[in-house]
Amino acid sequence: DAGITQSPRHKVTETGTPVTLRCHQTENHRYMYWYRQDPGHGLRLIHYSYGVKDTDKGEVSDGYSVSRSKTEDFLLTLESATSSQTSVYFCAIRGVGTEAFFGQGTRLTVV
């Protein structure tokens, strides 16, 4: 599994509640990414990190925040979940000059 784990794998939450998704790696890779996957839109970058405490916005960052306090963990937070954030979320990790490896994905449903 390339040393990357996402949790939880499935989550149902109510509109307006905060939600945190976790991505954990054991590869000591520099780069970590959060993508969302929706039909017809492919993989859209939400936020990414290029080091501890170094993060930047992606294409669809509104309504999301991230934190990376340790090399191995990259957290994605939805401060107040909305139905438009129902999606499959993928975390990916990548070393310098290497390919990106994806986690198994988290299916989030906001009702």
Added chain:
Amino acid sequence: GENVEQHPSTLSVQEGDSAVIKCTYSDSASNYFPWYKQELGKRPQLIIDIRSNVGEKKDQRIAVTLNKTAKHFSLHITETQPEDSAVYFCAASKGGSNTGKLIFGQGTTLQVKP
């Protein structure tokens, strides 16, 4: 910022035929172009990648070509088989940058009919 456009969105071929998927990118500084395959219900996985110092790369039935001047790259699958049916994504990145940002195209659903 970088933008990657991928075409077609769906592609249906007969088994044994070739399939071609095309992508264009906007940032001329991009220098790393991977292709991922995603089977239904699974995570995307790398099938081939190319760097900007190379014009073409092959791996068995799969090949990727890159035209830096036109800023486009293509995936070629020959002798397609039913197990090639999946969603394919192209991506672009500036490999030498500090941030390692990786942007994907919208995906192509390939159906190979037996």
